[in-house]
Amino acid sequence: MRGLLVMLLLMLSAPALAQSALPPAPYADRQIDDPALEKKARTLMETIRCLTCQSQSIADSNASMAGDLRSQIRERIMAGEQPEHIRAWLIERYGDWVSYEPTAEPILWPLWAAPLLFLGLGLLIVRGRIKRRRS
């Protein structure tokens, strides 16, 4: 428990240390000049998880790692890479966990089927409550 606390404190203080030691990555907080490309990058960033934070995308995180990833994504987009290709590269590097966008992997099928299942089940129950038209 104490070890965990120390680790947590270290993690919290890391950005502060980084602040004085290293300048942020070039495109961490600098937009691409072309608004269309920036929009593409931004859309992708919103679906990439910040690995050192808790439940935040890299698009809204102060962590230095999120800044590095933002910079990388912007640079790759400027180099003409497609967002889905960058996502695949990130997933290969950090695992499925890094992407908030649920993939089409079999383990996620129930997640996509859930809405249809719930709606279908609900409608079935509701139908029983409603009077049939007298013909």
Added chain:
Amino acid sequence: MIAEAGLAALWLAASLALLQLALVAIGLAGGKSDLLGAVRPVAVAQGCLTAIAFALLITLFLRSDMSVLLVVTNSHSMKPWLYKFAGTWGNHEGSMLLWVTVMGVAGAAVALFERALRRETHMATLGGQAAISLGFYVFLLFASNPFARIDPAPADGQGLNPLLQDPGLAFHPPTLYLGYVGLSVAFSFAVGALLTRQVDAAFARAMRPWVLGAWILLTLGITAGSYWAYYELGWGGWWFWDPVENASLMPWLAATALLHSVTVLATRDALRAWTVMLAVIAFSMSMVGTFLVRSGILTSVHAFAVDPERGTFILVLLGIYIGGALALFGWRVGAVREGAPFELVSRETMLVVNNLLLSVILGLVLIGTLYPLLTEAFGHKVSVGAPYFDRIAGPIALALMVVMILGPLTRWRRDRMREVGRRMAIPLVAGAVVLITLAMFAWGRIGILPFLGLVIALAVAVGSLAPLWKRNLRRTPLFTWGMVIAHLGCAVSLAGMACDSAFTVERLVAARPGDMVETAGWTLRFKQIIPIAGDNWTALQADVEVSRGGSEPVLMHPQSRFFASPPTPTTEAALLTRWNGQLYVVLGQEADEGRWQLRIWWKPFVTLIWLGGFLIALGGALALVGRERRGWLLKWRARKATEALA
């Protein structure tokens, strides 16, 4: 002494809860109904004792008593008094004490003020409330004692998470907790009614004010929490689909469904089993939320306590209460008649569809929140976040909004399709106007969900006012006003959300003092960077002068703060509110060559999100006051009538 007194009060309260449960059990099941007379005083005493224990913990925090472990780990003598005060519940033990306090006080309120319920059901309800409280007392006393001492006492404490040192946070958790735990009353009502087999319209009318009260507080708590995240996290986001946010959203969704089904039960004496089921689900969701947050099982900003032992404890409680209530439901539901089926075109049907869609959204949020846990058990780590929830729950929520226009415009019992269509004409025209305007000026530039959101928002706004059409506004009952304002609030909030996603302009720059930045019609002059100090932090502050269209310039002061204890940097965004939106300026890190990162957002109409949330709560409050007042008036008139006869 204060800590010992607090612990004693807690033990006494726990014993009284046990006594309360025993009295109800023996009184109702054993047929010794004279014992039941003692239940209400015991419930009131129990509520007072929990309140005393909580007040004593607050005292310890305000005095910075460093011989108490909880104060040491969560407070610091240099903190402003407001955060010493708020620090009482900004931690695991304190928040669980707040939980049992709210539960105890709610139980006392049910004992004192509930008059509409039949006596046996009332007693069974108080028994249910005591049973739930008891589990949480055991949890507090054996696994999370907030009054534990530390020897030797350290010189000073470790401080509170700086993110939590914010005025908004002094009131957001207690409001949310009042709502969360307020739903325990609905749960106990359901259990009580199942035990005595008295589920009917009178039961629904008795339960409704409690549900409304909890729902109003939940709405306020969620709205406040969202605004807190918006300005405190410094990236302009207002909802992150974070597990802890979901944990507060799920009880709200269930309570919203319950609110509507309880109205069907009160008005038409139908949906009995379903309403009871929803009451059980609503508080179960509160408990599931607490489990998710308190166990730290889902890592998130809010999970202060990472402790599996406590997690297991809450999981066992969860199993006992939810399992017990569902078993009771399964056992007794056969005795609850459902009533006659509905006509297809009737308000009942609309409310059933409302319940269906809310339940589906609830189910999706639940499964989406828990799914990563499930796959992790199979050794596959995945993330489920905004892309899933937006895409799946978004369209269903929009469908729900359409039903929201239809419901109030449809008559109870039976209506004609053509009549409903005629009443829908004006809202539809309003929606069509937005549709055509947006299609002409913004086609292809904004996403499909914000696009539909704006169209439906205006249709709902117009449609929500339709029930007032051609009515004498002064004679319209207060609860009708409540419904109209709450529905209008949904439209306002939806419009804010859609505007924020569709029209926000983002500008990230690295600027030197003296530089000018132009964005979204605003001119920002970055004047200087100065160091400043607060009570327990130091900060760099940027002075930014902003103006729009040659207007008088305004100074904004975004800060980058550094808290010493515990050492944490935070950003304090500067916000400038105008009638048509907010300018949001954040000071980031130092870039190269004396330049500083500035993050600037112009967010058109974003404030509507929280204004809408506030209107929804206000509508709820009007409905609550309206119903209660009508009850008093009817009673008063009845008494006058009997006096006149006599």
